Structure formats: structure tokens, C-alpha cells
Amino acid sequence: MLKYIIKRILVTIPVLIGVVFLIFVMLSVVPGDPLTVMMGEKVKVDVIERLSQSMHLNDPWYVRFAWYLWDAIHGDFGTSYKLMRSVSSLIANAFPKTLMLAVTAALLSWAIGIPAGIISAVRKNSLADHLFMGFALCGVSIPAFSVGMILQNIFNGILPVSGFSSPRHLILPALVLGWNAAGTIARLTRSSLLEVLEDDYIRTARAKGLAPVSVILGHALKNSLLPVITMMAIQISSLLSGAVITETLFSIPGVGRLAVDAINSRDMPLLQGTVIFTTAVIIAGNLAADILYSVADPRIRVEGGK
Amino acid sequence: MKKYLSLLLAGAVALGALSGCSSAFEDNTQSGAPSASGESTAASKEGKGETQAVSQTAPGSNMLHIPAKDEFPTVDTQKDTEFYVVPLNIYDRLVECEVVDGVAEIVPSLAKSWEVSDDGLVYTFHLRDDVAFHNGEMLTADDVVYTIDRMMNPDTAARNTDAYSMIKGASARLNGEADSVEGAAALDEHTVELTLEVPFGPFLANLATPACSIYNRKATEEAGDQFGIDPQLTVGTGPFKMSDWVLNDKLTMVRNDDYFKGAPKLDGIEVIQVPDENTQKLMYENGELDIVDLSGFSSQLAYFLENDAYKDNLVTGPEAGCYFYAFNQDMKPTDDVRVRKAISMAIDRQTILDQMYNGAGHLVNSMLPDGVLGAYDAQEIPYDPEKAKELLAEAGYGDGCQLEIYQQTDNPDTLAINQVVQSMLNEVGITVTIKQMDDAAYFAERKEGRLGMTRASWKADFNDPDNFLYTFFSERNAKIRSNNHKNTDVYQWLEEARAMTDEDERMALYQKIDTAVVQEDASVLPLFQRDHIVVVQDWVKDFHVAWNGWSDVSYYTVSLEK
């Protein structure tokens, strides 16, 4: 197992380099340069030329790519062109906010998704099944910004609609994200619970005359939650990679907003930094999910682990 | 067994994430520094902060809360050309531009008086001797010389170098050929002499722009590259001091009790980042924001203007600027002056103003809008679709033609107008494609002179026609503004006008230039000058719209009565 983990971590290194490479190539063909967009209406050609020179913006992309890798290996992720601060410090300040939001949203999605999934599975194809799954799936079926705008207008004056200065500010954005994630959880809970309910030992338990509720909660649920738990690990990591739109709508100074700002201002160091960071988080989340799954269910062969 | 193990593991992961989180949140509140954020968190944790508006539960209710749509990189005005709300409140300039009896005038500030030599080359400024920087240092002539030298020092990597480029020796300093700016000298402790390369009519007006904010030598040198970024190290003379800055969240300024014009009435200002405009409106409604500027925000105009509840909350003022369409003379079909004139006649400007902006403003027919020096009564550009069709036929486009309008994405205002124009031009046989580009691509293409027709607006930086006409139609700027204006007479006149010392002659020349550009060449179609409308809460007193209609203003005079 340890060998497997080490191998998986080693494999992420080429993936990260690939990500960096991809961004360099793509941003070098995208029209626009950071200085021109930052000066905007006040554009002055001579200023842009002079500063491009000193910021090495005129070097070909592969030269900048090499320098970037070199610095990154030495732990220096550069200085944001737009925000003029070190990329590491920008991410360090933004990440706790994204983390806080992601965890709250995840908890909320479990609170909605798991009960909905259980009820749907137990009452398969009943009205309750459709109603609960319908509610959970609505969250996945409508764009986050649409839900966000509606909630903002309903709760304006009752809950804060913008910013991130108190726990109450978390409620609406977490609701938007949590509802969205709940659909996936509910669906998975339902299907894996259904599968377990078909298994022999549950049938035996039923035949022995155990009451359905205790059957479900005592035996089936415990087993059926395994895939759900691994799903949760994956989900947290995808929430952590930045809920770009929710962060914009609710003015949350998180990682997602940094990334979008960075693309819009062609801020290569900042974009690299945020993408490398979130990529690493996603990879870690997937790894955790795989390990959990293989620990939980030995029947599932860990990929490449043989 | 293994299943239990995995459950345990999962639980551990979840717990770990949670504890990581709660500590993250504490970190957040701690770094959220003094007043509002930390306190309101504590309050709601204790279950007290149940009332709605955070601003009202926070201590220091004498704080002004204003929104910002985009985060500023730095408040060092030498390095930033876009965001001036903080600089206008924490720094001062040698002179300021203020509205006196309805006319924008240059008034003394750090300089109590000044003389200009007859040839217009030498400016002598006498500084006040009672001005203290936020760090306690007193203002001296050396600080002014230092400020100018810092801007032109190549190591500073300044972006606003145009502000001083007319001073003698400035370019040499910028190119690394000199160690100091020759034309900037301290005659004694409180006298500064600035010598220009050639006369520059708008020089004083230019010194009143935020770019020319005066810094303290000691504080600025000590701060190094943290000047403008670290709130504690950023020092000016202004009515407010920077105290805290949580990036992408909010920036806090507090009152400077020792301000040389007298302490401001506010305890401070919080600039809150709210990228979404509709969210700004919601926050205004629940009292979290005190002032919301509607100028970039026309979709909400109707909501506020037509709602009687807000009648007394609207502060309006003129805007020394105008909206216009610019044509690219290097692209078909707008390379033909007849097509440009036809387009101008096919657009019903009054309807756009009435329907999209609730009629709040008036049409303009020149690039010198009211409120700007040299504004005059220009000949009206008529709305005449029939004549437009004739002109198009004359130009060989009787069967219609294709036209591209370029704009930035995420700009609903411009998009709405462009779509209206699209349908208006369709009436005369011009098929319009609207091309949206993100900011970076848009500005990059514009710099290369490759944007087609664009809707733009310009508000005066300093009160001079030069700021409008030179910016767009000079040889140096025609390409990077993507109009590719070809009139060489205009190029020459623009340079001549800069060096003229007789104000009346200078203004007459600018009017001649404007007529040539707008009426004869139809290089742009001026649309209208909008009223500047700001919505303020009942308790905000003495708020005035800036002379030029900027959204970034000084809040020195404002007070709150809650």
C-alpha cells in the first residue's frame, strides 16, 4: 500500500509539469498582455514597451517556461503581475476562505443528499422517491449563479449577501454549493443502497424477520455508504479547487476568484500558482478517495497496484 | 473489519478538514485586523449580531462604506493608472481642481501660491510650511523633487510617467542617461522650481491629477516595493490614512486628525470589494453600503430613478466627459468618410439616451463636452436615415454592407447599446456583427489599431481640451486608440496647441481641431453627455459629485448623521 501511495505521488509530478506547460502554451497564443490590460484606457505604448522589457514579457514562452520551472523547483512561484504581491502569499490568504466554504458546503450536501438518497432507495419508484430525488437533483440541474441570484434576492436583509467577514456570510454561498453537490450524493446513496438491499445477507436478515428500518440502518446503510464516502473525498477536493462563480457572486476572496482574475489579466505567475495549487488539491483528493475505497473494499483492485 | 477501518479513516479525514477550517477562520478574523470584520464576527458568535446590517453593528458607525468593482493592485499612483479612490483620500497634490461657482478651477493645496514665467517654461511653487505626512515628517521642497525623481527613475517601473514627461530632463532620467531630473529643483526648504522642456498649456491642470500625488522621501524610501501595498508603510498627507487591507475583501482608511486643512468628519472609509453590480444594489438596500455610483450601472438607473422612495437619495452632477462611437479608418467600410457620416445619421441618439438612460443627460456634437475648457456650440449631427441610405449608395454600398462592432465582454451596458445600434443600422442596410473580447484581448487589439467600430467614453483627467483631443487624434495615439485618424493637419495643430501660451488662441485652435475631427472627418460620433447619478443613504451629508464626473472622489467633506 505504501509503495502504491508513493508511486501515485510520483506520478503527479509529470501531471503538474504538464499542467504548467499547457498554461504556458495556451497563454502564449491568447491575444493580450498583462501590461496593456492593466493600463486599460490609459494605454501608453512607450511605458508598455519599457516595462515589458524589464518584466521579461518579450522573451519567448519556452524561455519563460524554463525560468518558471527553475524558480518553482526552488520554491519561488513568482510575483503576480496584476496584484504585485508574491503568488504564495496571495494563495495562502485566499485558501482558508475557500476551505471554509468548501467544508461547509460539503457538510450541507451530505445533510441533504444522504437522507434523500436513503428515503428514495427504501421507497423506490414511489412518490417520495421522485420528490426527494427531484429536490436533490434540482440543485445539480440549475446553474449555480441562477440559484445564487434568487437566494440573494429572497434573503436580502435577512442574511448577508456579499463578503466574508462572519460565519453568517457563509450561509448563502454554502447553500448554493451544497445543494448543487447534494444531487450527486443523493443519487449515489440511492443506487448503492439499492444494490446492497439486493444482496443475500440482507434478504436473509429480512427473512429472519428483522424490521425493515433496523435492516436498513443496521446492515445495508453501513455497507452502502462506502462508495458515498469516497465520493465525498472527491467532492471536497473539487469544491476546494474553487467555486469560481459562487465566489464572484458573493464577493468571497477565495482561490477561484484569483484564478479567474489571473486569466482575465493574463497574469501568468498567478494563474500558474492557482492552477498548480488546485490541481495538487484535486490529485490529493482523488488519491485519498482511491485509498479509502481499496481499504474499504478489497474486491476493488487498486489501479496499477499489482 | 476493514470496512470499519475505512469509516474511521473517513471520519478522521473529515475531522481533520474541519479543524483545519476552524483554525483557518480564526486566522482570517485575526488578519481581518482591527475594527469591523473582527468585531462583527465576535458579535455574531456570541449571538448578538442578529440585526441585519453588519455596518450598523460594527463599532465606529461613523465609517463610510463604499463599493469597488475590481481590486486595485497598489495605491501607489506612480505604478497604477486606473484606481484612484484611495490615492484621492490619502495623498494631496501641489494643486487641486475644484468646482468654484460652478466652474472647475485650479486651487492651491500643498502649494499655497505659484508663479509662471512669461515664456511658460518655469513654474515656481511656494509650499505650505504646516503640512505633516502621516509618519510625522513635515513636507519640504525636497519631498516634491523626490516624488518627481521617483516617477522618472527607471528602477521604479512607474506607469504614470506621462505626468512629468514634459519637465526638462525627465526623459533623460527615464532612459537612464541622467541621475536626476534636471528641471526639478528645490530652491529652499519650501520653494520648488519646475522647468519644462517646451511650454505645456495644461501643466497646472495636469499637476492636479492623482498621478502627481506628493510622497515623503523618508517613508517611501524605507517602504521600498511595499509602498502602496503595505498599509502601515504607505504614507501621504491626505485627510485619511490607510490602516488595513484584506485583498479582494476590503480596504480600510482612518481619519487623519492632523490633516492640514482640518480633520475630516468621518472616522474613516471602508472600500468593500463587490464585483457583482446587482449585489452592490442589494447591499445598498440593506444598509451595508452608504454610496453607490450608478454611472457604470445603467441597468439600475430606471430602478432608482422611477422609484419615489429614492427620490431624495439621488445626488446628481455634471460629467465632464462624453460617450461616443469611434470608427476605424483603416477598416472597411468605415475607411470611407461617407459611410462614417451615414452611420452617424442612422443612429437615433436621443432614443438611446431616453430609453436606456432614462433621458438623464443631453446629446453632444463635439468631443469637447460641457464642463471642459474650450467647450463650444457645435453643429448638430442630425438623425436622418434617408440621407444615410443616400450616402451609403453614393459610397457604393447601396446593397448594404457588413460592419463589425467590437466590445469588451462582461459589459452589459455597452452590449445593450450595441444591440440597439445593431438594429438601427440594420434599418439602413448595414449588417452589424458584435464581437466581444475579454479585456486583455480587447486592449491588445486596440493597441495594434485593429478594432473596428467601438463604443467608448472618456471623462476628463484634467480640465483641458488636450486631454480629449490629444488622447485620441494625435499622431502618437491615433493608432493605439484604433481610430487610425489620418488628418495630418490635426496632428500638427495638436502639437502646436500644446505649446501655445495665449489661452484664447489655444482654445480657438482646439475648436478648429474638434470641428475637423467630428464634423468634417466624422472620425467619431459623439453620443451624449450623461448626468452623473450617485445614490446615497439618508444619513450621508455633504457628498458632491466630482467636477469631472469620476466615480473616484475625495470623501473629505462627507459626514454621516445616523
Added chain:
Amino acid sequence: MASFEQAASLAARAAVNSVKEQFSSQERMAAIQRIEEEELQFLPKPDTIKTKLANMCRENKAAALSGAVLAVMAFAIIFADKLTSYDPNAVNLMERLLPPSPAHWCGTDDLGRDIFTRILYGGRVSLLVGVIPTAISMVIGVILGMVSGYIRQLEAVIMRLADIVLAFPSIVLAMVVMYTLGATTTNIFIALSMIGWAKTARVVRSQTLSLREQEFVEAARAMGVKKWTIMFRHILPNCLPSLIVLFTLNIPDAILSEANLSFLGVGTQPPDSSWGLMVSQARSFVQSSPWTLIFPSLAILIMVLALNFLGDGLRDVLDPHGR
């Protein structure tokens, strides 16, 4: 996202089981013969699919209803010009932001355009954006997934590529692609296809990995059947049920991604509209004219919800495990 993977891996396990049942080692020789005789036998037979669908319609009312709703929506979208007399792009400044009325069923927007009409026409873009990139990405994903599962030399390269795409925050990747290529509807297809293939590739690869160890595949290999023939004749048909499910469930993803791109200004370009663009343009008028937001949101909600229910229903019946 990953739920599909999970679901598909469940389906894969089930597929393996059912294949095992059919091919116990005693029957190996008979199996080889059957392969020779009837290579496509692993394709679910048309009549069984029909029966299964009929079962689904009977048992899972929600899925059946969803199918009907989707059919009606598709009909309305395709025959939009017959159903409304308004021009979707005709600006009428005198009729800005009118509330719903008999003349304008869903009201008008900020430029006086009829929202009902725009929903019908915008549905074309949304539907295309749902179907085309999903189809393209699935074709790419199936090929790369099978190749990487079957030809071990290429596995590392393809799977690392998939890892990069999957680990990359997808909205950021889509934005960069849109900026690189320019914002047009065709480029939305490209951007979404570039993101979508990796998920399919993973699922197909894991199915291929287990299928290639099966006796019938080994037998075919032993008989000298070519690699590509094995892949497309023997392996692909066995992946089909999960691919159908994946397809139904990926469409809503694509529709929502387009909406998100439009919200960030790099999606569908005006005056064309998609539902996502309509919702995002409504954001300035939510409070004063809520209908500008509500109706396009409802259109997205109904279509995506219906697709999700249908996809779940299909999974229930097509999953060989036979729940």
C-alpha cells in the same frame, strides 16, 4: 462528475459478472465457436432493449415522463419559428421589461425582445451545446479509453493526459480555450469536448481492462483476430450500456458548462442567445423584473432535470446487473 465513474465501475463489475456466468471455463470451446458464429452477440439485442424500455416506462414513471417532456421540448425548439411570430433578436425599446401578458407569455427583456421567443430559439443553442460536444468528447474518449486499456504501451501517455485534464479546474481550462480560439459557438463545442473526453476515457479504459482478461477476448486473440477488430467488435459492444447512460448524463453537464461560460462572458455571443446567456444577462434586472431570470432558469431546470431522470432510469434498466 466522479459519480459517473463510480456508477460505471459498478456497471463494469456487473458486466464482468454476467459475462462470467455465460462463459464458465467448461464452456470455453463452445464460446469460441459462438464468437465465430455471431460476433455481435454481446450487443444488447434490439428487442431486449425495447422490452427494457417498456419496463422502465411502466415502473419508473419519472423517467417516462422525462422522456415525454424532452420530446415536447425538442419539438418546440425545432419548430420555434412556427410557434411564435416574434423575431428573437428584434429590439423594441418601447416595450422594455414588460411583465408576462397574453402578448408576451414570458414578458420582455431589457431590449424589448419577447422572452418566450428567445427561450425557444435559445434552446437550439443550448440543445446543440448539450449534444454535440458530448458526442465528440465521447467518441474521443471511447477511442482513447479502449486504446489505453488494450494497448499497454500507450496507456501511460493517454492516462497522464487524462489526469491533466481531469485535475485542471475545468472552468479555467474552458476559459483559456475560449480566449485562445475566440468566443464563438463552434469554439464552445471544442472547449467542452476538450474537457469532456477524459471522463469517458477513464470509464471505457477500466471496462476494457476487465474485458480484455475475459475468455472470449482471449479466445479471439488466440485465433489471430486483429487488435482493432477485437476492440470494436468485442469490447465496444460490451461498453455500450454504460456509454448510453453516460451520454444522457453528460448532456446536462455540457448545458450547465455553457451557462457558466456565458456567465463569465465567454460563452454564446449576442445577439444569439442560449438559456445560460439569458439567465446571466438577467442578473441586472432580477429584482425589478424577475421574469427575465425565472423563465430561462426554468427552461434549463426542466431540461436538465428531465435528462437526469431519464439517465437514471436508463441506468436502472440497462445495467446488466439487472436491478
